[in-house]
Every structure is written in C-alpha cells, then in structure tokens.
Amino acid sequence: MKSYPDRAVVIRTWPLGESDRIVTLFTREHGKIRAVAKGVRGAKSRISGLIQPTSELDLLLYRGRELDVIQQASLLQAHLARVGVDPGQFGSALEWLEAIDNLTVDRHPDPVVYELMNRGLRLLADEPAPSLLGALLMRLLDIEGYAPNLSVCGLCGSAVGVFVGFDFASSAPRCSGCGGEPVGPAVFVKTASVLAHRVSEVLVDENVPSGREFEAFAIRLVKEVVGRGLRSTGVVASLLDAGPAQNDSC
Ligand SMILES: [Zn+2]
The missing domain is CATH 2.40.50.140 (Nucleic acid-binding proteins)
Structure with a gap:
C-alpha cells in the first residue's frame, strides 16, 4: 500500500x-x-x-x-x-x-x-504589516540555521554594538570603520528582535519604507544562502533547468 x-x-x-x-x-x-x-x-x-x-x-x-x-x-x-x-x-x-x-x-x-x-x-x-514578510523570512532563516550573527563586527571583531553595514558574502555586520554595504539601524534592530523571538515588536512598526528595507535585507540574505548551492538538484530541478521555469497558475 x-x-x-x-x-x-x-x-x-x-x-x-x-x-x-x-x-x-x-x-x-x-x-x-x-x-x-x-x-x-x-x-x-x-x-x-x-x-x-x-x-x-x-x-x-x-x-x-x-x-x-x-x-x-x-x-x-x-x-x-x-x-x-x-x-x-x-x-x-x-x-x-x-x-x-x-x-x-x-x-x-x-x-x-x-x-x-x-x-x-x-x-x-x-x-x-509592513515588516511582516521580513520578519517571516528572518524567522525561517533562523530555523534553518542561516541567521546572521549580530554580536560582533565580522571584520574587526568589535562588539561595539552599533553597525552601519553588512557583508552578505559572509553574512556578518560591519562597524563604522569596516565598511560593508550600508544597512540602516532599523534593520539591525528588527533582525535582533526576530532572532530574540520578539516578533511582535517588529510587527507593530507601521513605517512602510522601514518595513521595505527590512524585507529587502531578508530577501537578500535568502538569495545569498541559495546562491551558496543549497537548492536541491533532483529530477524535477534538472527537468526544469532545461527550460525557463514558469508558474502559469497565478
Ligand atoms: Zn569592524
């Protein structure tokens, strides 16, 4: 059976x-x-x-x-x-x-x-809520073991706690002296809240641009993880790689 x-x-x-x-x-x-x-x-x-x-x-x-x-x-x-x-x-x-x-x-x-x-x-x-998708993606990244470590600058190890940038290749924040791609302070605050299981604090923020920035950050993190080759390459994946995948049902 x-x-x-x-x-x-x-x-x-x-x-x-x-x-x-x-x-x-x-x-x-x-x-x-x-x-x-x-x-x-x-x-x-x-x-x-x-x-x-x-x-x-x-x-x-x-x-x-x-x-x-x-x-x-x-x-x-x-x-x-x-x-x-x-x-x-x-x-x-x-x-x-x-x-x-x-x-x-x-x-x-x-x-x-x-x-x-x-x-x-x-x-x-x-x-x-404006920050909902970002929060969901960050929670998923955390569950799957891909959450960024926000405790120290990924380059100099400084634990100053105020980060102004992010290095997506290593998934680590950067302090003001270490560069990285610019990331707003609200993104770090929201990421830390989700990783500390305080999602409700993130969802109450009704600021749309802030939510978009958080969402874009989380989407970028997901793409970086996928780019490292996690995606399975089973029979369907190879079948679909033969031509452009299209989702015609929506
Ligand atoms: Zn640094």
Whole structure:
C-alpha cells in the first residue's frame, strides 16, 4: 500500500504535457515533495481550482519512484488563492513560499516550518504589516540555521554594538570603520528582535519604507544562502533547468 494521506500547502505548479501539472507541496508529515496532478488542466477537472499556490489541501498521495501522484484533494484553507486578494499581498505570499522552497530540502519532515508557513500565509492575508514578510523570512532563516550573527563586527571583531553595514558574502555586520554595504539601524534592530523571538515588536512598526528595507535585507540574505548551492538538484530541478521555469497558475 503506497498511498498515504497528508495535508500540504501548494508552493508552486508547472504544466506537464497536455493536461497534467507538477506541483511542489510542503506537507505536514513528509516535508517538501513534488507530485503530479493528473488531468487537472481539463475543464472537467474537479481539483484544478484547488491546486493553486498558497492553498492548504487535505490530500491522498501515491508514492511514486520520482514524483508522487495526487489521488484526492480537498480544500482546507485557500489563504490568498481567492478572488479579491491584493496583488501585492499575493506577491508577498509567493515570495514567502519561494523562500520556503529554496531553504528546505526534499522529504525532510519539518512541522515547525509547516506551522510557520501557514501562520505566515494567514497573517499575509489578514494582517499584512509592513515588516511582516521580513520578519517571516528572518524567522525561517533562523530555523534553518542561516541567521546572521549580530554580536560582533565580522571584520574587526568589535562588539561595539552599533553597525552601519553588512557583508552578505559572509553574512556578518560591519562597524563604522569596516565598511560593508550600508544597512540602516532599523534593520539591525528588527533582525535582533526576530532572532530574540520578539516578533511582535517588529510587527507593530507601521513605517512602510522601514518595513521595505527590512524585507529587502531578508530577501537578500535568502538569495545569498541559495546562491551558496543549497537548492536541491533532483529530477524535477534538472527537468526544469532545461527550460525557463514558469508558474502559469497565478
Ligand atoms: Zn569592524
């Protein structure tokens, strides 16, 4: 019996052949998996509307050799995959899911990330604070072991505590004498708050430019980690590398 039940959030989808889709799912019990949804691009498909990024689904899956197969699906939460969602909010949700995709490895159960993913999607839909995405990404980086060490300047070791720059290659801050790329003080304050599990202090800040700067900083950190080659290169990745990946479902 190779069928198994699980619940999962749809991270992204790609068309496969005439009527199928490959779906990246982050499941609660089995971590990140890739599965085929057969026949979902036909007009008669009952589940095609469910298999959208951000949706949380109750699934019956069949364990295949390389890709699993979605046998049954029902909707638990649409999150942002619903009519009337602000495009900016949906874009933030896709950025959030892409980071989860990039920072996790296949078939590694991670209930903490699963809960954070769902909580993040809920907040992005209902309470989209300016610093929310930055806080979520920083929390994820921390969980996955990629949080920056903000205790000392990465170059001279000074523990002066006031940093004005950051070196993304080494993921370390820089004091005023050591250069680095300029980073505003609010970014360091917010990063430290998230790493100290004081996320609520970050979310109350309604300053939009400050939130954007924090978000850009966190996105850059994620990209640097991914650039170091964490991303898995399984069968689907190599298949997708053959042509431009496109997510045509959003
Ligand atoms: Zn220094």
